[in-house]
Amino acid sequence: MTTTPASTAAAKRSAGAADGGRDRAKRADALRNVESIVAAATRVLATDPDASINEIARAAGVGRVTLYGHFDSRATLVREVVDRAIAQTDASLAEVDLDGDPREALARMLEATWHLTHRFGALVVAGSQVLPPEEMRRAHDGPMARARDVLERGRAAGEFRADMPVEWQLSVFQAILHGASAAVHRGEITADDAPALVRDTTLAALSA
Amino acid sequence: MTTTPASTAAAKRSAGAADGGRDRAKRADALRNVESIVAAATRVLATDPDASINEIARAAGVGRVTLYGHFDSRATLVREVVDRAIAQTDASLAEVDLDGDPREALARMLEATWHLTHRFGALVVAGSQVLPPEEMRRAHDGPMARARDVLERGRAAGEFRADMPVEWQLSVFQAILHGASAAVHRGEITADDAPALVRDTTLAALSA
DNA sequence: CATAACTCGAACACCGACGTACAGTTTATG
DNA sequence: CATAAACTGTACGTCGGTGTTCGAGTTATG
Structure with a gap:
């Protein structure tokens, strides 16, 4: 060789x-x-x-x-790319402060997650087609667990609505992020405006 | 032959x-x-x-x-399938009453659109890969225009928040629908529960 | 019931993407 | 500056999906 x-x-x-x-x-x-x-x-x-x-x-x-x-x-290449993305995701989310007012904590998580979603976009799709699905699960379970914690704390405190499943609210969390990324790609909104829009909209959707 | x-x-x-x-x-x-x-x-x-x-x-x-x-x-097959889907979409949405209270009108649109999104799902992706993008545009422009009308009427009436672009609100409309379809497919929520969740969540996200 | 329409599987050529082999050239490094 | 490591394009074999052809079997319809 x-x-x-x-x-x-x-x-x-x-x-x-x-x-x-x-x-x-x-x-x-x-x-x-x-x-x-x-x-x-x-x-x-x-x-x-x-x-x-x-x-x-x-x-x-x-x-x-x-x-x-x-x-x-x-x-092999896809695996490497995905591994790095996961590593950076974990690193970025690890330094988000989850304490304090649940609404503000969720806002911080949204801000951090937005940048990751925007940067990595459809990479999760590429990964799912090549890597075992179980590996992708693990990558998403971490961040989702953190968001769930904040969500449940806020529901207990009466700040987030508790009349719908937490699973659904997590789906909404993801959906709005993903939708914002698509909207930016389509040129409907700018990447600069996205974080505020995502924050305001998601909080409105989930607040009691 | x-x-x-x-x-x-x-x-x-x-x-x-x-x-x-x-x-x-x-x-x-x-x-x-x-x-x-x-x-x-x-x-x-x-x-x-x-x-x-x-x-x-x-x-x-x-x-x-x-x-x-x-x-x-x-x-050819994809075109036929997409054409039929578009036809049924137009037919289903044409009989939705857009008058009256904007919130209720949007709720009716969400209900009707949900069934279509759930049934047709990623079909739009298949279409985009084969048909000229302009053809797909036209298929989505119709429904979106109707939603935009209701949205703008509601904004003028002070029922929907007007502090964010209408385009973004339309993206949220789509994103939540798509997210619900994905959630059902993943088994996180049932198809029966989806319409109500979509309605409540979207209205909460867009209302003033 | 006879004919034409339809269906079926097997086999073929075509194409694009993947992955490998080779031979020649550039370039980092001691 | 000499050497080995690395880069490059070309060419090749493979694989899976597409679209076509053929010959034989089945079925709707007049």
């Missing part, structure tokens, strides 16, 4: 989040290309989850063969 | 909505099969917009070749 496969599935699993130490030192340009590819893949797949390897390689400014030098298969 | 192509693209265009008179009399079982195919295609594509011809034929209890005897190509 002419190029060194950067990562088998097993190696990836152990590599963890970012640029952990590899077996042997990798050349600087190789590292840079891997980053370009992952970044491009994230960008492209977030818009079109069915994008071909060719499109992704072109978007990364890299030959198709080069991409295969770093990722065994399309599935 | 062993089978008579039931419909070229041109013939379809002139055939209009349902079972208009064909050139020559078609046999009864052929007609029945065409219906089975369209029904199955609607059912399958509403769930998986990327379903193959094979899956659709199997779902219709018909051989793949038989399907091609009635529809020139996948695109």
Whole structure:
């Protein structure tokens, strides 16, 4: 082989989040290309989850063969992209303060989640087509559990309406986020206006 | 040729909505099969917009070749399915009373639209991948225009909040419908509960 | 009941995307 | 600057989906 496969599935699993130490030192340009590819893949797949390897390689400014030098298969690449997205999602949401007034706490969660939804978009679709569904579940269960906690605390305090299932309210939470992302993509609203609209609308929908 | 192509693209265009008179009399079982195919295609594509011809034929209890005897190509079939869906959508929404209290009028629109969204689901996706985007636009512009009228009337009357763009409120309208359909599909809520939840939540989100 | 219409499965060519192999060139690094 | 690592395009085999053809069997209809 002419190029060194950067990562088998097993190696990836152990590599963890970012640029952990590899077996042997990798050349600087190789590292840079891997980053370009992952970044491009994230960008492209977030818009079109069915994008071909060719499109992704072109978007990364890299030959198709080069991409295969770093990722065994399309599935491997998607897994890497999704793993990073999940990592960043967990990191971003971990630093959201869930205490205090439930309405304000939910507003903070909406703000943080909006940016993630907007950035990653349809990436969850690309993941679902390749990765085992159980893996996707886990990625969404974390954030949803946090939102559920805030929601239930607010319902107990009489600030959120309790005449509908919490599951449904979580669906609404997701639906409005997703709808806002689509609206921005369609050019109906600007990305700057989105956070406030999402916040006001969702709070209105869920408040008692 | 062993089978008579039931419909070229041109013939379809002139055939209009349902079972208009064909050139020559078609046999009864052929007609029945065409219906089975369209029904199955609607059912399958509403769930998986990327379903193959094979899956659709199997779902219709018909051989793949038989399907091609009635529809020139996948695109032709999708067009027929989408055309029928649009026709039924227009028919269902046409008989919704838009007058009277804006909130109640919007509730009636939500009720009617919910059934359509639930039945047709991802069919719009299948259409977008095959038909010219302009054709899909037209299908959604009608219903959306009606909703916009009710919305604007309600805003003027002070019943709907006017501190956010109407376009955004229409996006919310769509998003909650779509989210409810997804929630039902995931089994989080039942199809029976959905209409009331959609109505209550959307009205809460948009009311002043 | 005889004929024409319809259905069916198998087989074929076509196409696009995936993944691999090879050979030549560029470039990072010691 | 010499060497090995990395990048590149071309070409190839594979796979799944599409659309067509054929020949034989079935069924509606006059």
